[in-house]
Amino acid sequence: MRIVFFGTPDFAVPTLEKLLSEPDFEVVGVVSQPDTRRGRGNQVSPPPVKAAAIARNPDLKIWQPERLKKDKTILAELESLEADVFVVVAYGQILSKKILNMPKYGCINVHGSLLPKYRGAAPIQWAIANGESITGITTMQMDAGIDTGAMLLKAELEILPEDNTDTLSGKLANLGADLLVDTLRQLTTITPEPQDDTLSCYSPMIGREDWELDWKLEAIALHNRIRAFYPNCYTDFRGQRLKVTKTELISEGISESSNLEDVGKIDQILKGKGFVVQTGKGLLLVKEVQPAGKKLQSGWDFVNGMRIAIGESLS
Missing domain, CATH: 3.40.50.170 (Formyl transferase, N-terminal domain)
Known part of the structure; x- marks a missing residue:
């Protein structure tokens, strides 16, 4: 043939x-x-x-x-x-x-x-x-x-x-x-x-508008988009762009202490794993990131290097 x-x-x-x-x-x-x-x-x-x-x-x-x-x-x-x-x-x-x-x-x-x-x-x-x-x-x-x-x-x-x-x-x-x-x-x-x-x-083709993370979405939706549009999804942290390349679902329901004002804020720090973000519905563990101008690193290394505190916001 x-x-x-x-x-x-x-x-x-x-x-x-x-x-x-x-x-x-x-x-x-x-x-x-x-x-x-x-x-x-x-x-x-x-x-x-x-x-x-x-x-x-x-x-x-x-x-x-x-x-x-x-x-x-x-x-x-x-x-x-x-x-x-x-x-x-x-x-x-x-x-x-x-x-x-x-x-x-x-x-x-x-x-x-x-x-x-x-x-x-x-x-x-x-x-x-x-x-x-x-x-x-x-x-x-x-x-x-x-x-x-x-x-x-x-x-x-x-x-x-x-x-x-x-x-x-x-x-x-x-x-x-x-x-x-x-x-x-x-x-x-x-x-x-x-x-x-x-x-x-x-x-349709993936555009830059698909890469920006909206923390008001549910945790499962954000997790899937980060996997789907790998390695390009990003958020802003302390005024700098931060790529989020690997996550894990912690829960799919809003935590008892959360409200809309908590969406996009760091809810927990998990030793050896990374940091947990409150989404519109559920908690999402960020396990791998890429800060602007730097190489990929684990969420835990990012926590230690940036001295991240609970309550800080991502946007």
Whole structure:
């Protein structure tokens, strides 16, 4: 089976590597997003999929168009490959109808949720943020809509209480690689299942406005958002921005002594663990933080270093 692989971030790498290691598949080309400049030195850095492709096969053809559907030269090259299927995993650009129709068996997408739920750009993050206990991978026959194509195979995965977006993404990426191989091997015998649009919900891209913690929310909601938007959630403490990267639920009900004026205040100091914050409903133990300009540290080290006192406020 001749395959062109479309993908960009770390999430797509296990699927590409799986395809490259299977003797009955031939990856004849890779399409990824352009290199970017990042870091203090503003150095050019390739996307993870490109780096993985070069590491496995330096001679593999790689395209990195700014806008694929407008690049006639690359489109002609892709068409000339006469691929059996295009595999798409978090590529980052919308594919035109012309591209979708190029391969013999169309374009197969590996999506990080159990469709039709959580269509869109950030299914893993929003599943955690919304307190889901089960998620998974869906392989899908792509159409002109956003994650609206007919479903092929699914695999479920439990979301553990300690999972954040990084850990869950890694698990789902590996699960997706295996499911994609199963899908391709059964492609001519699978009966595609249309999605029920009434069961769908959209998972938009995460923005900076999602990162700021509102202590008036319930403890469980804050805990889930910190896991979902890891490592970017923040609050203010003593006039400085403080990232909160790991928490634990202490209670889900408002403590007897609390009132609305206590929301956002430090309620307890737990030796060896960190500090406890009163939320709109429940207490939340802060176990790991990152002060502005500093490295990650435990909540307990932060307590000692800043000499934190009970009753101080976060905002």
